[in-house]
Amino acid sequence: MRTPLVLAVVVIAIxxxxxxxxxxxxxxxxxxxxxxxxxxxxxxxxxxxxxxSFGHALFIxxxxxxxxxxxxxxxxxxxxxxxxxxxxxxxxVAAPVGALCVRYVKIYFGMLxxxxxxxxxxxxxxxxRLTGGDEGMRMLRPYLxxxxxxxxNKTAYLIGPYYYFSLAVLALATLLMWRIVASxxxxxxxxxxxxxxxxxxxGVSVPRSRWYAFMISAVYAAVGGALLAPxxxxxxxxLAYWTHSGNVVFMVLLxxxxxxxxxxxxxxxxxxxxxxxxxxxxxxxxxxxAILAFIVIFAPGGLMGLFARRRGPVEVSRG
Amino acid sequence: MILExxxxxxxxxxxxxxxxxxxxVREGEFVxxxxxxxxxxxxxxxxxxxxxxxxxxxxxxxxxDIGGIGPVAxxxxxxxxxxxxxxxxxxxxxxxxxQAAVVSRLGRGANLFASLRRDRQVQSEALEVARxxxxxxxxxxxxxxxxxxxxxxxxxxSAFSLRPEIILLDEPTSGVSTADKHAVMEILVGAARQIGLxxxxxxxxxxxxxxxxxxxxxxxxxxxxxxxxxxxxxRADARVVDTVIGRRAPC
Numbered sequence: 001m002r003t004p005l006v007l008a009v010v011v012i013a014i015x016x017x018x019x020x021x022x023x024x025x026x027x028x029x030x031x032x033x034x035x036x037x038x039x040x041x042x043x044x045x046x047x048x049x050x051x052x053s054f055g056h057a058l059f060i061x062x063x064x065x066x067x068x069x070x071x072x073x074x075x076x077x078x079x080x081x082x083x084x085x086x087x088x089x090x091x092x093v094a095a096p097v098g099a100l101c102v103r104y105v106k107i108y109f110g111m112l113x114x115x116x117x118x119x120x121x122x123x124x125x126x127x128x129r130l131t132g133g134d135e136g137m138r139m140l141r142p143y144l145x146x147x148x149x150x151x152x153n154k155t156a157y158l159i160g161p162y163y164y165f166s167l168a169v170l171a172l173a174t175l176l177m178w179r180i181v182a183s184x185x186x187x188x189x190x191x192x193x194x195x196x197x198x199x200x201x202x203g204v205s206v207p208r209s210r211w212y213a214f215m216i217s218a219v220y221a222a223v224g225g226a227l228l229a230p231x232x233x234x235x236x237x238x239l240a241y242w243t244h245s246g247n248v249v250f251m252v253l254l255x256x257x258x259x260x261x262x263x264x265x266x267x268x269x270x271x272x273x274x275x276x277x278x279x280x281x282x283x284x285x286x287x288x289x290a291i292l293a294f295i296v297i298f299a300p301g302g303l304m305g306l307f308a309r310r311r312g313p314v315e316v317s318r319g
Numbered sequence: 320m321i322l323e324x325x326x327x328x329x330x331x332x333x334x335x336x337x338x339x340x341x342x343x344v345r346e347g348e349f350v351x352x353x354x355x356x357x358x359x360x361x362x363x364x365x366x367x368x369x370x371x372x373x374x375x376x377x378x379x380x381x382x383x384d385i386g387g388i389g390p391v392a393x394x395x396x397x398x399x400x401x402x403x404x405x406x407x408x409x410x411x412x413x414x415x416x417x418q419a420a421v422v423s424r425l426g427r428g429a430n431l432f433a434s435l436r437r438d439r440q441v442q443s444e445a446l447e448v449a450r451x452x453x454x455x456x457x458x459x460x461x462x463x464x465x466x467x468x469x470x471x472x473x474x475x476x477s478a479f480s481l482r483p484e485i486i487l488l489d490e491p492t493s494g495v496s497t498a499d500k501h502a503v504m505e506i507l508v509g510a511a512r513q514i515g516l517x518x519x520x521x522x523x524x525x526x527x528x529x530x531x532x533x534x535x536x537x538x539x540x541x542x543x544x545x546x547x548x549x550x551x552x553x554r555a556d557a558r559v560v561d562t563v564i565g566r567r568a569p570c
Contacts (some may be wrong), residue, residue, distance in 0.1 A: 184422040184430045184438065187411075191419045194408035201406070202477060203394030203423035212429070258410075 007261075014167060018159050026159040027231060032271045033166040034227035035251060039263035040177045041220020042248055047257035048181055049213045050193030051102070054110045054245050055117030058097075059090045059218040061124065061240030063225025064139070065131065068235045071140035079142040079165065079230075083223050090222030091215055098214035102207050105196075117245055124237040136236030139229040158231055166227055173220060174264075180216065181260060189213055250288070253295055256302025265303050321346055321485055321518050322367065322398075327376035329362050336362040338542035339376075344485070346517045349508075351529045353522075353563050354539035360522050361403075363539065364489055367520070368400050369393045380485070394423065399483035401475045403490045403522075409463035413454050413473055416462055417445035420480035445480065451510045452476040468499045472506065479510055486511070488521040492528055504528055526564055530554070538563050 018026045038060060045051045063086035070076040070085060101112045124131045131137065141157060143149075144165045149157050180186055188209050191199040196206050229235050238244060247270070255266020273291075277284040299306055322344040329337040337359045344350050354360050365371040366378055372387030379385070380398055388396075408416050418435065421444045422428055435441065449455045452472050457465060462473055471494065478486055491507060492500040511519055523529050529536060529550075536553045538545040546552075546559045553559055 179432050179434070182435055183433050184427040184435050184441070187415060187419050187422060187435055188428045190411055190415070191408050194410050195406055198402070198406035198408065198474075198477075199419070200390040201394065201400055201402075202420045203391050203481060204419065204428055205391050209428065212431070216431075 011171075018163055023155050023159050026163060027155070028271055028275055030158060030163065030166055030231045031228060032268050033170045034224045035248065035267035035271065036170045036224070036264045037173045037227060038221045038224030038248055039252055039255070039267050040173055041217035041224070043252055043257055043260075043263045044177065044180065044189070044213050044220075045217040046249070046252055047259075047262070048186065048193060049189045049210055051105065051210065051213070052110050052249065053101075053113040053214075053217070054242065054249065055113030055115070056217070056221050056248055057240045057242065057244035058113075058117040058120045059094065059221035060225035060228070060244065060248070061120060061235075061237070062086065062090050062093060063222030063227075064229040064235040064239050065124070065137070066222065067142070067226040067229045068137040068139045071142060072138050077140065077143045077148075078146065079144050079226075080146075082142055082226055083169065086222040086226040087219045090218040094215045094218030098211050098218065102210035102214055114242055114245065117240060117242055121237055121240040121242070124240055131237070134237060136234055139233055139235055141233070142230055154233075162230060169223065169227060173223065177220075178260065185209070185212070250292055252302075253292065254302055256304030258301055259304040259308070262302050262304035269303060320344070321381060322520070323379045324363075324367065325377045325379075327363070327366055327378065328374045329359075329366060329371065330374045335542055337366070337373075340539070340542070340544055341376075342537055342544065342547065344518050344520060347534075349519045349521075349532055349534045351521050351523055351533040351536045352539060353524075353526075353529055353536060354545075355563055357541075358539040358563075359542040360539055362542075364400075364487060364522060368398065368487055394481055394483075397481075397484040398487065399478035399481045399485075400487040401478050401489060401491060403493055405467070405470045405474050405494060407462040407465075407470050407473055410461055412459050412461055413449055413465070414445050414458040416473055416477050417448050417480045418442070420477045421445050424481050448476050448480045448510075451479070451513055452506055468495050468503060471495055472503060475507060476510070479514055479516075482514060483516065485518045485520070486516060488519065488523075490523055491521055492523065492525055500525060500528055501531070504532055508532060 014029070017029065042053065042056055045053055066086040066089045067082045070082050076082065097116050101109055104112055125134055144161050149161050152160060188204045191202070191204055192206050192209055200206050225239065251266040251270045252263045253266070254269055255264065256262030274284060277287050281287065295302060301308065320343050324340060324342050327337050327340045328335065340363060352360055352363065366373050368390070369385045369388040369392070370390065377384055377386060380396060383396070385393060385396065418441050421441045425441070427433070446455065446458065449458050454469060454472060454476060457469065462470065465473060471491070475488065475491060492503055495503050533550055535548065536550055537547045538553065538559045540562050545562065546556050548556070
């Protein structure tokens, strides 16, 4: 396999990027790493369990707002505390929401997750005193490894300590997810994706496994959501809006949901494509709509599927 | 008595699908259930495997009432099943399919961080079943790429990986070419002996297969047991021959 080699090159490139690239492109890597974490989780649900959530922005929002509330209201500035708190908040919400949603599949699951997402969006929008309404809340610059990094201006902080901190979180999230999909539990999820009826007849508890997957993916979304906030310094309800849920599903499709690294490639391609297209053409959604249609019709395996096909006959079709 | 059904009735609204069926399966038996379309075979399977609760009557497996307990609990108790329409995991390999069953039997399905590849017991048990069913040289092919007969075998093999005490096969040779049917059955019966299965129940339309392998045959007709006897007696039963087997009975 050439995968380890490719991976090593990619990791080294990401490590040296802040030393060689203009700061602008380095800051673009920050949302990539945050979305990378989110998409790893989303794909456990989508690619490995066969459930398409259209409400994942709910958990991204929970993560981002946890960071904002902790830094601005409660004076907790340490990122090492913010991330576990975001994960915990997401798990608390995902437990009942997931227990309900996983009883349904296909479009019903999608619609139900969408509905919960919109409930949370409305909450953020209308409970002005708690959430700041449509203006949102500030997210103060978090401390990393116990330090305020006071000598760094905003850009220096983002392309320095925050960049490497995000990268470490992404690396950890990737390793953990790699273990999960290669575990007995991961195999059970794949059986459920392929054929729930048969999985049950083999004694796999389908609702319980789906529920676990839902909670894990919610925790990933919240951690990613908390990473998204510091670069912008602000959180607002659009983070939890359904179009944001749609964007993350789009990223997974773009990269390819049938491959472990596909979603990461999708996040990368989305961020840089969006940046490029927006700078030359104001109606970037028009272009992205066309790309989405193209992927669904001609390249259901996404970018990863295209690369894989060139290398060998790896089929990605799925019913 | 490993499996016992007493006076089973199943109604769907006004329609009575099963109307007082009693049967018993003992250790060491191979029992076939036959009957024309609409006789109630599918309903009977759904009751025997706890998919549906009976409207009246009881199903007991190892002395325990299993009415409507559902597939997961049934598998844990030691009864496995295969399906009429072949059920596989298209994207999983043969070995992964069998591993999934072993993982489930060992109760390791909620193990989030252990490495499946390093689980020696799961690996070796799955490979052993693959060998038993002649699927070892296709161990790494995805299930969707298998020929139809092998898909059918994989469906049954994964059920066997649960090491059940009893297995219920819903038309084990449907969709398999006539030439391959006996081969499939031979593999199946041989594997059953190896694994130490206590009983096999099959629903089957192919009378060649039914008469070749059964210790006992239960004929259903219009929701009732028409006959329950050894193959020779079934063959001599004019009513069964008329309604179930048809005039061109094998001799």
